Amino acid sequence: MMIVTASSWIQAAVVLIFGGALMAVVYYLLDTPGRKLRRMAREAEEDATSNDQA
Numbered sequence: 001m002m003i004v005t006a007s008s009w010i011q012a013a014v015v016l017i018f019g020g021a022l023m024a025v026v027y028y029l030l031d032t033p034g035r036k037l038r039r040m041a042r043e044a045e046e047d048a049t050s051n052d053q054a
Contacts, residue, residue, distance in 0.1 A: 002015050003015050003016055021042070
């Protein structure tokens, strides 16, 4: 909504870029536990696969 109320297209573009960057950072931080769990699951699967082959 802030993009619509910007007085020029340059201000709208800046709001869009910085707003998108802020949302990306927030999403990255909130997804940290999920990334950790996925990494641990992948490593456990690789360990199980390597133990089966040995």
